[in-house]
Amino acid sequence: MKFAIQINEGPYQHQASDSAYFFTKAALEKGHEVFRVFFYHDGVNNASRLTTPPQDDRNIVARWAELAEQHDLDMVVCVAAAQRRGMVDEGEMQRNGKDATNIHPRFRISGLGQLVEAAIQSDRLVVFGD
């Protein structure tokens, strides 16, 4: 079965990203396909490669990136939510005249159309948020 995952909350603030991670991992382990993980609203903060949690705490960003690496997951960050919160990739840096990027290379910035497409293409859309 094909799943799409939506995450509306940032890391370390709300359990949404943790719940979504364990759900996604369990789905993949069961042999299901995860069509896309879409990070919306404060969820875009899950994509910062500059995140440095204490060593005895889970690294939420790195954990998502590793799962994406293992299963070739498509992890998409909403562009409008990203712009508001300063989540920047190379293209956004140039377009908006910024001096740095901060997105982890396993994530990509795109539009809300990607969420709609994921909902259409997948059998189930599972939403995690506040």
Next chain:
Amino acid sequence: MSTLHTVNKSPFEKTSLDACLSHASAGANVLLMEDGVYAATKGTAVEQRVKQALDSVKLYVLGPDLMARGLSEDRVIDGISVVDYAGFVDLAAENDKVQAWL
């Protein structure tokens, strides 16, 4: 046509569980997760409401979220099934859609 409803709020803080139970059709499945797991424990002010809901819907509670809150499975109301994340995935797959009561 069955729906899996997910409730992630404590019933002592928000009204989403009550809204969900009032809305869910007979035969629906409801998963209590995150702070929603408090609703699954015995001896609370919402226990009767939850037990009454068991007459028409099937209730599940996410075991890892119970454990994260120091709640053992023997405190779960009879009739509510404890599932892990694999069980959550199965529920999502078995139902036609998943509705999160955020």
